[in-house]
Amino acid sequence: MGWVSVDFCDKCGTVMVSKEEKGKTFLVCKKCGHKVKDYKPLEISEKVSKKPLDDVIIIEKNEEALPKTKTVCPKCGHKEAVWWLQQTRSADEAPTLFLRCTKCKYSWREYG
């Protein structure tokens, strides 16, 4: 017994669908009809939301606190930008350097 947090049928591996019956939520396999009782939907949504935060540029940075560098903005050609490092993928990869133009606020990332 206990809460079941799988979203795949443990008999045939097909994705299961949640179904409400008499006020309780079940997981039902569309293929073989296998049913999981006491399904707790919260655990599934938690799983789904755990996506890697790739290609996300956080722009809520306090610009005053960021160091400035001489670089050319690819958008407006301004020659000064603030920069910061951000971990975008797994922790064992080097953080990515992000730059933001102090004039037009355009943000971009520096590769390599």
Ligand SMILES: [Zn+2]
């Ligand atoms: Zn099944």
Ligand SMILES: [Zn+2]
């Ligand atoms: Zn610019």
